[in-house]
Amino acid sequence: MxxxxxxxxxxxxxxxxxxxxxxxxxxxxxxxxxxxxxxxxxxxxxxxxxxxxxxxxxxxxxxxxxxxxxxRFLSFRVGSFTLLRQNGRLVLRRFYLPGTGGQCLLExxxxxxxxxxxxxxxxxxxxxxxxxxxxxxxxxxxxxxxxxxxxxxxxxxxxxxxxxxxxxxxxxxxxxxxxxLLSRSPQARRTFALQLRCHALLQRGIPLRDQPARWFQLPQDLEPQDPFTAAALSFLPSRLMDQGDLSGAEAAFRTLLDVPSGLLDIQRWDLTVDLLSCSLLLGRSQEELAPLRTPALLHYCKATRKFTPSTSRMEFLWALLAQRDPEAALLSWRQFQHCAPRWPYPATLDTDRRLMELGLQRAQGQGFPLPPL
Known part of the structure; x- marks a missing residue:
């Protein structure tokens, strides 16, 4: 029991x-x-x-x-309004993290x-x-x-x-x-700094695939015993996905999600969104992936789709490749187009668009109507 x-x-x-x-x-x-x-x-x-x-x-x-x-200053968020530095000037963007009222990120x-x-x-x-x-x-x-x-x-x-x-x-x-956590764990302190440095480069328009390779050469036996290490480890499958290695990314996402400790709920949901995107593009069936779409994940997607492009990207691929519903895919595509200009990390948008275009190619190969994109 x-x-x-x-x-x-x-x-x-x-x-x-x-x-x-x-x-x-x-x-x-x-x-x-x-x-x-x-x-x-x-x-x-x-x-x-x-x-x-x-x-x-x-x-x-x-x-x-x-x-x-x-x-050094990166961003300052209250509610969903985020003030950040891009290209040497301050700009206002929209971003929302469920369970938080604000966030201040510094390099x-x-x-x-x-x-x-x-x-x-x-x-x-x-x-x-x-x-x-x-x-x-x-x-x-x-x-x-x-x-x-x-x-x-x-x-x-x-x-x-x-x-x-x-x-x-x-x-x-x-x-x-x-x-x-940081006071008692040197590992957490190292991955805390690594997480912030990755965010800093993403905010400057440098995707994960172009960031220093040494940042991603973490020990193979490193376990996500705390949220900072979990965040640093989550960059590894995200980088594989950014490089186009969907099979490697899928395996890495599943390995990370199978670890019972260290991941916060919000990290687990974010990783699951990316895992679903990779799995759908690799041809996994709706029945195989249905256990991943828990009520908690669907609630997270509902709360973030207006602000987070990766959520709209996953819902677009789900509608297109799992449900085979062009109209629902079109709605998710429009939601992506709506939130993308306000997203504070433009370096990730190229990957989102490439994955969605790959989904369109997969759908075209299956021979059913495509949304008028």
């Missing part, structure tokens, strides 16, 4: 957060009762705004602390051992320091400003705690979890 374990770390955050929320809600309703809806509605609006401002401050904390540690300084503590702590520290400043200022101002400042402080305290207490929730690791 399957053994269930108690998620103590999640409970350590969720239970205090629920109690804090209940106590805060009671306090605010009691304090605002004499003033009625005139203060209640602005307070609710302030609560929503506070979380957005704290999310910006969180990513800003990573940015400032990373720059102080010698990192590490040269060297095998890179600083990581301040970079990972920066976001949570920014939340906690801004919460402390808001709480102290609240006692110096007349009503109703203390109410709004305390709401802002509560949002900062919550986000700071949720990000600094080591947790992996909804398939995504938080800053505290990452810091814990």
């Amino acid at each position: 399957k053994r269930h374990t108690v998620p103590w770390r999640k409970l350590a955050v969720l239970i205090p957060a629920a109690l804090l929320g209940a106590a805060g809600g009671y306090f605010f309703m009691w304090a605002l009762d004499p003033y009625g809806m005139t203060v209640l509605l602005p307070s609710l609006a302030c609560l929503v705004l506070s979380f957005w401002l704290q999310a910006i401050l969180h990513e800003g904390g990573h940015l400032v602390c990373g720059l102080l540690s010698g990192y 590490p300084p040269d060297g095998d051992e890179v600083p990581f503590r301040l970079y990972n702590l920066g976001g949570g520290l920014a939340n906690l320091l801004s919460a402390l400043a808001a709480a102290l200022t609240a006692f110096l101002l007349p009503f109703p400003w203390p109410v709004f400042l305390l709401i802002f402080a509560a949002a900062g305290l919550f986000l700071g705690a949720v990000n600094l207490i080591p947790l992996s929730m909804d398939g995504v690791a938080n800053d505290g979890f990452n810091l814990h």
